[in-house]
Amino acid sequence: MLGVVPDAFGALPGLQMNGLMDQLLQFFAVTLRIGAFLMAAPFFGSRMVMLQVRIVTVVALSIFIFGQIDLPSVEVLTSPRLLPLMAQELALGLSAGLILTILFSAVSLAGEKVASTSGLSFAAQIDPTSGGQTPVISQIFTLFLTILFMAMDGHLITIALVLDSYKTIPIGGIVTLSPLVDAGLSAAGTMFEMATKIMLPIAALLLLINIAIGVITKSAPQLNLFSFGFPITLIAVYVILFISTWPLAHSFGNLIQQSMDIIETLIGGLAGG
16 A cells, blocks of 8 residues: 555646746746736735735736736746846836826825815825825715726726736837837826816815905905805805716726826837837
8 A cells, every 4th residue: 555655646637846846936927017017006916905915916917817828937937137127017007006006196186175165175184095194075085986997897908008017018018218208208297187176176166265365354344254255165065066967987998098008008109118
């Protein structure tokens, strides 16, 4: 019986130790890009998601793509060329995640401007995603954007774009940095543009309300501005936000679509370079 056991185990398929280490090294190279993206993305990399969940997600996605792409040779991964390869993979993942974060910051910026215009800037609490104090309206806008992003399958589309980038831009392939700069500048401009489009109608209505309150207090000086105008402004901003739900959803949907287009343009530009 003791002589049969080694033969039975010898019949099992397996890898030698050096082959296993080579596979693990190639698997590590695959995890760099998708891991950097998930760490820098607005929802996946937030503090609300536990580190263990992010690690498991990176490993699962890397296993999914591992057998479908061209892997770098072991000679490259065991040579000094590994350092520029790691830097390039991290740069690709971080750039895609940071661009998405910059674009999604448009709703937070719009919420801060609406809060400062309506007098709600003092109503702030700790934001679990950033760790700092932000107005409540900014957090409401951010949660609204996150819900729409998930409802529109934006997270699936984004992950699919990053996974497809392994085929268009192989690991260790030649890329140029100019599309990264162009995509960053485009994302910054889009952020301010969308923030202005989101907050400008609400701020304009609040300005008209403040002008009306000023005219009333001027004609009736016995009315106290703070006891009369402040409650009206608070009620008005709540009513305006309630009425603006569908227009805000449309604007947030356009922001999500533009984010996907910029990331797709970035990956296509890098592949073309």
